[in-house]
Each structure stands twice: as structure tokens, then as C-alpha cells.
Amino acid sequence: MTPRTSPTQRALAAGALGLVSATGFAPLGAWPLTIGALAGLLYLLTQARSARQAAALGWWFGFGQFALGLNWIATAFTYQAAMPAWLGWLAVLLLAIYLAVFPAIAAAIAWLASGRRTMPLIFAFAGVWPLTEWVRATLFTGFAWNPLGVAWIGLPTAQAARYVGTYGLSALMVLAGGAVLAAALRKPGTTAAAAVLPLALSLTPTPAARDTGRAIHVVQPNIDQDARNHEDYAYNGLLKLARLSGRPAAGAPARLLFWPEAAVEYYLETDRLAREALTDLLRPADLLVTGGTRLERDDRDNVIGARNSLFVMDARGRLLHRYDKAHLVPYGEYLPMRALLSPIGLSRLVPGDIDFWPGPGPRSFAxxxxxxxxxxxxxxxxxxxxxxxxANRPDFIFNPSNDAWFGGWGPPQHLAQARLRAIEEGLPVVRATPNGISALIDPAGRLLRTIPTHRAGAIDTTLPAPFAATPFARFGNLLPLVVALALLAIAAIARRSKRG
Incomplete structure (x- = not known):
């Protein structure tokens, strides 16, 4: 791009770079292209003549990245009351329009902080980008899908998440792009400065995981989302889950049986017969951990809400624990502003006439x-x-999910995020889904066992032991905040030294 390039041409280039950057996420995993795309965006920002132009470049980059990276949302929308396909793609574009605001803000702030100089721009952008990702994950209930840092998954650099978290990994991705740009511009000092942190943290060792010897059995029944509309789904689905669960031979060790989100259509808290049927799968020391639904009723016994819940049941049919999902999906599990949207026919955006209610948040159960x-x-x-x-750190995390309506790109992206949570917290993660991707993840984020999409099966293995609490497990997102502020301080020092 030359100074004579028009703003429209630069905007289109930024949008194209955004599309390229999305290929670094699962299922493609082309992370070098993401780094190259960030280098291209940083170069365009050096050519911007105002914060407004920088914001426009950041917006077009973000629009391209989110429009491609979140294409699976189009598939999810079509499951809502048989919505037409075009409406699903409209939802993707509208969401991308909104989410692109955050890269736009990052680009504008970085441009203002840089004085249009390359090194300050690289460090300012690397510092601001993770901050805007955190805001994106928080504002309006938050949407934390596909932060840049998740593109490192499967690489040694991802192990640094135990120290700097996912948002810190996002800063490393921007720095890597900055190093490529500086190398292309033949600025060896800037190249070295930008590359040192990503290179150093790529040397983070991957610890060995120990085994607890505790037997687990994860079931994936391969039930498509459409099957849930059939009248006999509750019974047939339960039969399929039971068949895949089996019953261990006498003398086998006690096992922990995992079923997916909303696996049981019967209301376990009130349906004694359903609980008794499930006890046939369990020996005296076995436990069943399964997703289900809990109904909320008013004083007149009218159903006024529901909970997306998880139940722990023992071999006597007793429900030992219940967890209610706290972070609900807007337009998937509840309709924001229902009183306003229902009269104009938009209640079709969510299944059912009642909303799910949120639970209190993370809990650990013995x-x-x-x-x-x-x-x-x-x-x-x-x-x-x-x-x-x-305050009550668990020994492992169970992530029951229903990714059946996430298209082809959603399930591997979801799995990648779960792997990062394992690394950050130093905890094994068990995933059970109706039709993929079910998995056992060790506390270093390695995939020990998986069941691919659209295949019925079970994972019959033992549970890894947790690591000692990682720095991120102790301090949380305070650590990536420190990283971001340090990068902004370096940007300020670099700008001042250039002036001197």
C-alpha cells in the first residue's frame, strides 16, 4: 500500500486480512496466516492519517475475522423454529458488525498512543487488544468466542496460558505479527523487541500429567439436533445412552459415568421412575453425572421458568448435587427484552415460551x-x-455440551477453548456432547482421548490428576492485565525515546 492508496482500498485490504486471520482458528489452524494478517494490519495502521482512519481499518479487519470465524452461527440459527438460511447469515453479519467495534477501538487507541511510529504502535496494539477482548467477553453478558490467543492451541506457546492467560496469549499473537512487520521493514531493533516475549514463552515446558486411576466413562450417543423434535426422543435417546454406557463386570473399579448436556429429557427431580431406570446402569460405588432440565413454578404450580442443569446421581437413585448453568446464551436460552420482542413475532428466536434462568456461578462438588x-x-x-x-478449587472440570447445532466450525473451536481452560487452571477437562467433540483433556491441554463428530461411542479410561494451582489459577485475569499495562508502558517509553 502506498500513500496514494485510497481509504476504500485500505479498508478492503483490512477486511481481506481479517478473513485471512480467521483461518488461524480451528478447524483450519493456520496460525502463521493469522500472524501474517496482523502484520499486514499493523502496516496499514502505520499509514493511517487519523485515529478515525485507524478505527475504520480495525473495524474492517474485525468484521472479516468474525464474519468468517463465526460462520457456524448461521447453522445454529436455522435450528430455531426452522428459520430460513438467509436469516442465519444475516445474524452472522450483524454480530460481526457489532464485534468489529472492539478491534476498531484497539486500533484507534494504539494509533493515538504510537505517534505513528512502528515500535510504539506494535506494543500499544499488543497492549490494547487483550483489554478490548476482555471487554468483549464482559459487556452485555459477554461473547468471548475466538480470542486471538486461542490460535496458539496445540503449540508450545499455548503453555504460557498458565502464566498470562488467554488474553496474554492474544498479546503475544499481536507481538508476533509486529515482529514480522518490523522484519519486513528492516528494523532489527524493533524486530528483536517484538519477538523476544513470544519466543521466550514458546519455550515454556509442557509438564507431564499423572494419573489418578479413577475410572471414567464418557458417552457420546450421536444424536442430531433434529432428533429432539421427535415424540419418542426422550425414550429412544435414553435407550441409546444406556446401551453405550453398558454395565461393568463384577469386580471392576467404581466408575464415574458422564452424559452430555440435556441428555435426559425426563425431569429427574420429580420423576422417580426415570431415576430408578438409570440406577440399573450403576453398581454400588458408581456415580452418574448428566445434563437435564429443572422447571421453576409459581405458587399455583404454573411453569414460569427453567434451568439448564447438571445432576449427580448415585446407585440408589439419590440426587447428590445439582448445578444450574449461570452464563446463558442470549437468543438461545433466553430472549432479551421478551416483553418487547414477543409481540412483534421475534419469540421464534428462542425455542419455547419460557426463558431459562441463570444459576449462581461456578461451584465445586465432592x-x-x-x-x-x-x-x-x-x-x-x-x-x-x-x-x-x-475458594474451593476442584480436581477436574466437567464440560457437558450440546454442539449439535454449531455447524462444522463450532465444535472444534469450542474444544480449543476448553483446552485453554485446562492449561490456565492446571485441571483436567472432561467433555461429553451428543454428537461431538467429546474428549478427555489433561491439565496441560493435551487431547488424551476424543470421539469425532457424528459418531456414537464412549471413552473408557481413567482420570488424570490435576496440577498444583497455576499462577493464573491464583490470580486470574489480573495477570494478563499486568501484561497489557507493561506493553503499554513499553509503547510510551519507545515513543518518548524516539522523540528524544
Whole structure:
């Protein structure tokens, strides 16, 4: 791009770079392209003549990244009351329009802080970007899907998440892009300064995980979302889950049986016969951990709400614990402003006539013979720093989910986020889904066992032991905040030294 390039051409280039950057996320995993795309965006920002132009470049970059990276949302929308496909793609574009505001803000602030100089710009952008990701994950209930840092998953650099968290990894991705730009511009000092932190943290060792010897059995029944509309789904689905669960031979060790989110259609708290049927799968020391639904009623016994819940049941049919999902999906589990939107026909955006109600947040429960379990239902697992009860640290996290309506890109992206939570917290993660991707993840984020999408099966293995509490487990998102502020301080020093 030359100084004569028009703003429209630069905007289109930024949008194209955003599209390229999205290929670094699962399922493609082309992380070098993400780094290259960030280098291209940083170069465009050096050519911007005002904060407004910088914001426009950041917005177009973000729009391209989110429009491609979140394409699975189009599929999710079509499951809502048989919405037409075009409406699903409209939802993707509208969401991308909103989410692109955060890269726009990051670009504008970085440009203002840099004095249009390359080194200050790189460090300012690396400092501001994770801050805007944190705001994106928090504002209006938050949407923390696909932070830049998740593109490191599967690489040694991802292990640094135990020290700097996911948002710190996002800063490293921007720095890596800055190092590429500085190298292309033949600025060796800036190249070295930008590259030192990503390179150093890429040397973070991957610890070895120990085994607890505690037997677990994770079931994936391969039930598509459409099957839930059939009248006989509750019964047939339960039969399929039971068949895949089996019953261990006498003398086998006690096992912890995991079923997916909303696996049981019967209301376990009130349906004694359903609980009795499930006890046939359990020997005296076994436990069943399954997703289900809990209804909320008023004084006249009218149903006024529901909970997306997880239940722990023993071999006597007793419900030992219940967890209610706290971070609900807007337009998926509840309709914001229902009183306003329902009269104009937009209640079709969510299934059912009542909303799910949120629970109190992360909780840990003691399971006799199996340690303490922490639960994050479905997309709760994507919120870095908010997945465990820090006052009562669990021994592992269970992430029951229903990714059946997430298209082809959603399930592997969801799995990548779960792997980062394992690294951050130093805890194993168990995932059970109706049709993929179910997995056992060790506390270093390694995939020990998986069941691919659209395949029925079970994971029959033992549970890894947790690591000692990581720095991130102790301090949470305070650590990436320190990283961001340090990078901004370096940007300020670099700008001042250039002036001198």
C-alpha cells in the first residue's frame, strides 16, 4: 500500500486480512496466516492519517475475522423454529458488525498512543487488544468466542496460558505479527523487541500429567439436533445412552459415568421412575453425572421458568448435587427484552415460551471416591478466568455440551477453548456432547482421548490428576492485565525515546 492508496482500498485490504486471520482458528489452524494478517494490519495502521482512519481499518479487519470465524452461527440459527438460511447469515453479519467495534477501538487507541511510529504502535496494539477482548467477553453478558490467543492451541506457546492467560496469549499473537512487520521493514531493533516475549514463552515446558486411576466413562450417543423434535426422543435417546454406557463386570473399579448436556429429557427431580431406570446402569460405588432440565413454578404450580442443569446421581437413585448453568446464551436460552420482542413475532428466536434462568456461578462438588468436580455447561467454558470456584478449587472440570447445532466450525473451536481452560487452571477437562467433540483433556491441554463428530461411542479410561494451582489459577485475569499495562508502558517509553 502506498500513500496514494485510497481509504476504500485500505479498508478492503483490512477486511481481506481479517478473513485471512480467521483461518488461524480451528478447524483450519493456520496460525502463521493469522500472524501474517496482523502484520499486514499493523502496516496499514502505520499509514493511517487519523485515529478515525485507524478505527475504520480495525473495524474492517474485525468484521472479516468474525464474519468468517463465526460462520457456524448461521447453522445454529436455522435450528430455531426452522428459520430460513438467509436469516442465519444475516445474524452472522450483524454480530460481526457489532464485534468489529472492539478491534476498531484497539486500533484507534494504539494509533493515538504510537505517534505513528512502528515500535510504539506494535506494543500499544499488543497492549490494547487483550483489554478490548476482555471487554468483549464482559459487556452485555459477554461473547468471548475466538480470542486471538486461542490460535496458539496445540503449540508450545499455548503453555504460557498458565502464566498470562488467554488474553496474554492474544498479546503475544499481536507481538508476533509486529515482529514480522518490523522484519519486513528492516528494523532489527524493533524486530528483536517484538519477538523476544513470544519466543521466550514458546519455550515454556509442557509438564507431564499423572494419573489418578479413577475410572471414567464418557458417552457420546450421536444424536442430531433434529432428533429432539421427535415424540419418542426422550425414550429412544435414553435407550441409546444406556446401551453405550453398558454395565461393568463384577469386580471392576467404581466408575464415574458422564452424559452430555440435556441428555435426559425426563425431569429427574420429580420423576422417580426415570431415576430408578438409570440406577440399573450403576453398581454400588458408581456415580452418574448428566445434563437435564429443572422447571421453576409459581405458587399455583404454573411453569414460569427453567434451568439448564447438571445432576449427580448415585446407585440408589439419590440426587447428590445439582448445578444450574449461570452464563446463558442470549437468543438461545433466553430472549432479551421478551416483553418487547414477543409481540412483534421475534419469540421464534428462542425455542419455547419460557426463558431459562441463570444459576449462581461456578461451584465445586465432592464426589465420593472421585474427588471434587467443577462444572461448566456448554459455552460457559469459553470465559477465561470464570470457570472455577477459586475458594474451593476442584480436581477436574466437567464440560457437558450440546454442539449439535454449531455447524462444522463450532465444535472444534469450542474444544480449543476448553483446552485453554485446562492449561490456565492446571485441571483436567472432561467433555461429553451428543454428537461431538467429546474428549478427555489433561491439565496441560493435551487431547488424551476424543470421539469425532457424528459418531456414537464412549471413552473408557481413567482420570488424570490435576496440577498444583497455576499462577493464573491464583490470580486470574489480573495477570494478563499486568501484561497489557507493561506493553503499554513499553509503547510510551519507545515513543518518548524516539522523540528524544
Amino acid at each position: 464426589l465420593p471416591g472421585f474427588g471434587k468436580i467443577g462444572v461448566q455447561i456448554c459455552y460457559e467454558i469459553i470465559f477465561s478466568g470464570h470457570v472455577v470456584d477459586r
